[in-house]
Amino acid sequence: MQNFNKACVNCCVCFCLSFLPSTEEPRLSHMRRSSTLTPPARGALVRTVEIAGRQLRFWQHFMDKPVVQPRRPGGPRADLTGLKLWPVSLRMLDHLRADVLPALRAERDRPLRVLELGAGVGSLGIGLAAVGERVLLTDPGMPVWYSEDEEGTTLSWLHANVDTNREVVGERAAVAQLLWGDEAHEAAVKQWDGGAPFDLVVGADLLYDPDQYPALLRTLAAFASPRTTAVLGFSRRHPGEARFLKSAERVFADVTTRDHIADGPAQQRWAVSTLRDLREPT
Numbered sequence: 694m695q696n697f698n699k700a701c702v703n704c705c706v707c708f709c710l711s712f713l714p715s716t717e718e719p720r721l722s723h724m725r726r727s728s729t730l731t732p733p734a735r736g737a738l739v740r741t742v743e744i745a746g747r748q749l750r751f752w753q754h755f756m757d758k759p760v761v762q763p764r765r766p767g768g769p770r771a772d773l774t775g776l777k778l779w780p781v782s783l784r785m786l787d788h789l790r791a792d793v794l795p796a797l798r799a800e801r802d803r804p805l806r807v808l809e810l811g812a813g814v815g816s817l818g819i820g821l822a823a824v825g826e827r828v829l830l831t832d833p834g835m836p837v838w839y840s841e842d843e844e845g846t847t848l849s850w851l852h853a854n855v856d857t858n859r860e861v862v863g864e865r866a867a868v869a870q871l872l873w874g875d876e877a878h879e880a881a882v883k884q885w886d887g888g889a890p891f892d893l894v895v896g897a898d899l900l901y902d903p904d905q906y907p908a909l910l911r912t913l914a915a916f917a918s919p920r921t922t923a924v925l926g927f928s929r930r931h932p933g934e935a936r937f938l939k940s941a942e943r944v945f946a947d948v949t950t951r952d953h954i955a956d957g958p959a960q961q962r963w964a965v966s967t968l969r970d971l972r973e974p975t
Contacts, residue, residue: 733853734839740778742816749823749858751814752850753777760838775813776837776850781963782817782897784955785926788965789895790824793924797892806889808882808916810871810896810909813847815854817897822866823858826893829885830855831871831878873908879915890918896925903933906940914944917971929962938966946970 730739730750737752754776797805807828809818818830834848848870855866869885871878894916899909913923923945927934929952942948947969955961 730857733850734843734845736839742778742783742820747823747861749816749819749861751778751816751819751854752857753814754839754850760840775847778814778816779898780955780961781926781928782813783820784953784963785817785895785897785924785965786820788926789821789893789924793893793922794821794824794826797922801892804865805892806886807893807895808891810873810894810912811899812851812868813897815851815866815868817895819855819858819862819866821895822862826865827886828866829869829882829891830866831869831882833872834870871912873905873912879912883916891916891921894921894923896923898927899925900927900934900937901930903931903936906933906937909937910940910944913941913968914971917945917968919970921969923968925966925968927964927966929964934964941966941968944968944972946972 730752732739733752734754737754740751740753742749742751794805805826807818807821807826809815809821809828809830812818812830812832815830818828822828830851832848832851834846836844836846837850838844848868852868855862855868858866867885869878869882871882894913900906917923938948938950945968948966950964950966952962952964955963
């Protein structure tokens with residue numbers, strides 16, 4: 694995500710072989726250090742997500758102590774909270790499989806072209822690719838220090854997770870750099886896979902930073918078409934989310950939001966917003 698000292702990098706602090714929806718809940722294993730996979734950094738842990746008998750593995754990073762992150766005057770910086778699997782991404786996957794994908798697949802009669810904004814570790818986009826959709830996962834590719842002597846980028850971490858799951862997703866998942874509002878990045882993304890419009894644009898936990906709302910809305914509008922549906926899932930954290938949705942109504946003619954209560958003792962509030970029908974510029 695765009696202001697990177699908060700919850701994630703342009704995304705999160707920001708799957709079954711059938712195309713039919715399933716009521717089966719994702720099951721998370723305990724995090725573990727893997728002896729069979731090559732970690733993208735020291736200290737990385739693998740989390741396994743099982744859906745309909747298939748396992749997806751995601752590298753996460755948990756630092757033992759805070760690490761000073763790259764800075765540049767007036768520019769964004771990344772922290773490690775984006776290198777973590779956040780629960781909303783899995784809730785979103787379940788919602789999309791049950792309530793969105795079946796209708797869109799029936800209309801298109803082909804795998805959907807999906808764009809994920811602010812993919813983070815890639816759990817949402819990789820999950821969609823695992824159930825048969827063609828997904829481009831995007832991330833701004835910000836520099837990040839994994840430790841005091843080891844550095845990389847958020848984009849390279851996303852690449853590592855896609856490659857880790859190649860056996861499941863095949864060539865249906867790809868990765869590209871996309872900083873919200875960057876016209877050169879947008880132009881390159883629009884050429885992906887032949888350049889046809891995206892059927893579905895998705896994002897999980899992108900509304901944590903109100904300063905980034907204008908850039909997010911511009912990016913959503915840039916990839917909208919008459920047949921594009923955008924779906925955003927987010928934890929209910931602050932009043933800024935309501936302001937974002939009000940702003941979205943000036944950009945899209947059809948904006949609907951459903952609130953949910955997550956299972957579990959915390960009963961976290963989260964919501965799904967669907968945006969359709971880009972308004973004509975006035």
